[in-house]
Amino acid sequence: xxxxxxxIPRVKTITKSDFINHYFKTQQPVVIECAIEDWPAxxxxxLEYIKSIAxxxxxxxxxxxxxxxxxxxxxxxxxxxxxxxxxxxKREPTKYRIFLWNILKEIPQLQKDFKFPDFGLRLxxxxxxxxxxxxxxxxxxxxxxxxANIFHFHFEGxxxxxxxxxxxxxxxxxxxxxxxxxxxxxxxxxxxEKWPALKNAKGWICDLNHGExxxxxxxxxxxxxxxxxxxxxxxxxxxxxxxNLSKAIYNxxxxxxxxxxxxxLKGQKWIDWKNExxxxxxxxxx
Numbered sequence: 001x002x003x004x005x006x007x008i009p010r011v012k013t014i015t016k017s018d019f020i021n022h023y024f025k026t027q028q029p030v031v032i033e034c035a036i037e038d039w040p041a042x043x044x045x046x047l048e049y050i051k052s053i054a055x056x057x058x059x060x061x062x063x064x065x066x067x068x069x070x071x072x073x074x075x076x077x078x079x080x081x082x083x084x085x086x087x088x089x090k091r092e093p094t095k096y097r098i099f100l101w102n103i104l105k106e107i108p109q110l111q112k113d114f115k116f117p118d119f120g121l122r123l124x125x126x127x128x129x130x131x132x133x134x135x136x137x138x139x140x141x142x143x144x145x146x147x148a149n150i151f152h153f154h155f156e157g158x159x160x161x162x163x164x165x166x167x168x169x170x171x172x173x174x175x176x177x178x179x180x181x182x183x184x185x186x187x188x189x190x191x192x193e194k195w196p197a198l199k200n201a202k203g204w205i206c207d208l209n210h211g212e213x214x215x216x217x218x219x220x221x222x223x224x225x226x227x228x229x230x231x232x233x234x235x236x237x238x239x240x241x242x243x244n245l246s247k248a249i250y251n252x253x254x255x256x257x258x259x260x261x262x263x264x265l266k267g268q269k270w271i272d273w274k275n276e277x278x279x280x281x282x283x284x285x286x
Contacts, residue, residue: 055083121237157228
């Protein structure tokens, strides 16, 4: 048995008015296949190109190890020179990923290769972020701390994306005081005997290819798995829904700091308690 997922709609191109009316206002995801073919990045950006201009930059790396109470919020697990990391991606499978890597700060020249598209939302121009991963590496199921509207542009290879809206949170074994689900759930092949509530969750799925753009509405849960080595760039627009905006403010200024405080005070007991509560809270709902 597989998750209850429907294919994310795909369009070749889209006008600003159609995007706003059919996807933003309804908060539905969509893949736009031919939105960036006029960008220099469309033909230039590859792992080898990034290596050629950033080989000596030290990058933070993350893997799929469980959260440890000693880890700070989004604290990296390792570091490596970008050239060595790309060689690793191309040589063999690896769990190491890069995420939230600000290209304006690290490689300003890359900004010449892309535009900020006009989809009808005001994009945050100071926060274009890059994400890299090796074959079969994946993120935990999570949603972003600011519950932003996200445009995810993929380069090189193929990437599988599974999405759920916030209404499905009650079935996903969400960890309290955090933005992730239980880390031991394999969303590519879930164990429904161990995680029975997942049978009730209704979500979306797509494979992203080079040059395609995935729109993820405000606060959508997402699980990203690299079918092949590759990388993506995300541009974001602030949440418009007042409820989501208030959640974003709470997450940034209260939830994150409270969780870090409890890690320092209670250590691993805090992490263990949260993991157990994810199960008991979820199993109350169905």
